[in-house]
Amino acid sequence: MTFKAILTSIALTVAATATQAATIDFSNLTGSNGSAYAGHSQEGFDIGIGSGVWQEAHNFGNGTPAIFSRSDSSSIEVTVSGGGLFTTTSVDLGDASDGAVPYVIEGFLGVASVFNLAGTMDLAGSGFDTFLTGSTDVIDRLVISLSGTRTTSYNIDNIVVDKAVSTIPLPATSILLFAAVGGLGAMRRRKR
Structure with a gap:
């Protein structure tokens, strides 16, 4: 040789390295519709509140449960439990109501932004749409932000992540x- x-x-x-695919589908939430959501762990990932007031959604989801917010600006953060690297391929965003909702799906490695998918969803109360990140970049934190004046809610469900493991x-x-x-x-x- x-x-x-x-x-x-x-x-x-x-x-x-290899990946271990997982879908954060909020299936282990045990409250009732409208119960306060303060974050949880699922599939080896931690989902925490970045901003806004979030609640459990047991009546509306892309498969229930999901989470929703009525705050003018809300975000959640996804990290590997105990720290680590991962990739993300998609997230389902829903609009239970009244028109255009600005969103930002951003991946970070340390403090550096690795990818940023931003736009406006206008599902007019019709349900959920899957937003593909288009990224294979390794990150250590995913931030999903939604904003806009609300009379009803915007929702998050089915965050597809792949944990990078040695x-x-x-x-x-x-x-x-x-x-x-x-x-x-x-x-x-x-x-x-």
């Missing part, structure tokens, strides 16, 4: 790396 092939194998082994546990990676470097040293000595 050549030196270049060994280094390539090491790099691929250390950098190897396929080789960190201690095993370190041992493998040290063994490979030691093997390289042995090969160099043998050639002399």
Whole structure:
């Protein structure tokens, strides 16, 4: 095996990651329609309140339950429980009422914005639409913001996320790396 092939194998082994897809569908909410929503954990992710007042939606969702807000400006934040990296592919946004609702779906890595999908949904009370992020970028925080004067509500459901996980546990990676470097040293000595 050549030196270049060994280094390539090491790099691929250390950098190897896979994803674990999950859908945050709010199915583990146990309150009644209109109950205060203060955040929860599901599928290894934490969903927290960024701003506004959020409530559980058991009568209207893209599959109930979901969450809704009537605040003029509201946001939620999604992170991996205990910290970590992930990607997101889509989120279902709903409008139970009266017209145009500005939205922003933004992914962050640290304090840097990695992607930003912004627009206006106008479902005129017709239900939910799936908004694709169009991003495969790795993030550590997802913020979903909705705004506009409300007489009824706007809703969030079915946040599709993929947790980035190492396929080789960190201690095993370190041992493998040290063994490979030691093997390289042995090969160099043998050639002399």
